[in-house]
Amino acid sequence: MHQKQALNWLREVTLILDKIHQQNWFHRDIKPANIMKRNNGKLVLIDFGTAREETQTYYQKVKGESITGINSPGYTPNEQQHGQAVVQSDFFALGRTFVHLLTGKHPSDLYDALNDEFKWRGEIKDIDPLFLDLIDHLMQRLPKHRPKNTRVILEKLDEIEKKINPPPKPIKKQPQVIAKIPQPTVKQKPSQVISNKSQGVIKKKTPKKKEHIFVRVIKTGLISTSIFGVLAFILVEGYVLFKYKYNILKNFTYPINLLYDFKLLSSDIRSSRFLHKTIRGHFKSVNSVAYSPDEKYLASGSWDNTVKIWEVKTGKLIRTFEGDFSSVAYSPDGRYLATYREPDFDTIENPVKIREVKTGKLIRTFEGYSILVAYSLDGKYLATESENTIKIWEVKTGKLVRTLTGHSDSVVSVAYSPDGKYLASGSWDNTVKIWEVKTGKSIRTLTGFSGWLSSLTSISYSPDGKYLAARCNIARVSHDSMLDDTVKKWDVGHPICTWEVATGKxxxxxxxxxxxxxxVAYSPDGKYLASSSSDRQIKIWRVEQITCVGA
Structure with missing residues (x-):
């Protein structure tokens, strides 16, 4: 084998070992028989049956007890023969392999047992001593005297190749001397010059008028503004089209949508710093989410007809309940889940069902049309929505206790305050109402925020009762013509709004x-807020920071 091929092959095998060692594995049986050459000339390292993972447990075993040894005479280092292979053991076998390739003799035939010497250099001709020194470095008796890792070997190969094959020196070009031959000048007669001028041959250069600096500034500003506007349009609308699947070009004549899209993009960027975790696992819209009282678990109900229980800390799926339901609510002691499914075109009414969390067993059913449910703090009562009203039920008997009226449109969310004295309800009439549970009286009405066309749904009290979180439907607005006041809505960019209950701000x-x-659902400690969406995702937000920022 000639020197150039040996250098290339050593580099190829070292690169293969580099990938193996990066995965915390070492081969333990490198020898010529385990190196194959493909049809394209590339080398392949085979026979990984003896490979071993480099772990802390492995090194603890090496220190305390023997490991099954792999022995290929002539190639296996001393430490591996005693069942204590390390990463550098591969380098010893690699060096012995190239001794075999360069000399054509098995390493065992080059070993002098009487003098304990490995005599191999005398068998090689026309190989640079630097390359031979590298092979000796690989075959050092002690692992600590061999290269630390594959990168050291590759760097040494680079140095050897630079010294063996230095780059050619650039050839300096001699400057070319061009002799200038003087041209004879021909004097024209005055009559000729006048004639040429009359024919327009001689032209005087007229100096261009310099633009005023104010004009140049305006032109530069207009060009920069146009470029910036085009880039901003591409960025904003590309983002909205990619994430929200809405194309402004279908409605390009209404520039108000571009303003909303820019506002939506900037809101997403600001909100990203509060996002703590995203959980995925449902294959249809996630309709409801609820924390367990001990904060360890999160229950989610979906239109895929499952309720899933997740470990909050890791986001790991713990349990799945199959059944005809899409939303959930935990009982105060965490033992039960209230489940229900929103009605579809084939269903006139759907009952609320109480299930045991541990087993999924059905305990009780409340008949009647309802969409959302909420347990009272003591677990004795259950609040449900029915069209424009809220119904309060006694859990133990299933008896209807009270009906709350006051919303002008469908009620789509209810939530008890932490002290159990108040009940909040969200409606498509764009309001959240606070009710006194004892009397059924509406004591406060919260409205949406200005500047957006919104509807307030899905609400949750913070554990200290100071804040309310709710979904707010933001709609795009456009007009069929400049004189038409007809409003069109698209479900694009639904934010979560956080109110201060005392002020409604x-x-x-x-x-x-x-x-x-x-x-939406607050965690029991009030530090996080979970939200579920039709995008099949659950997001957990750091709410403690939000209230501090907004305060």
Missing amino acids: VIQTLTGHASNINS
């Missing part, structure tokens, strides 16, 4: 879901 909004937000 919106202190923060969050966006990030690619579709409708169907539910």
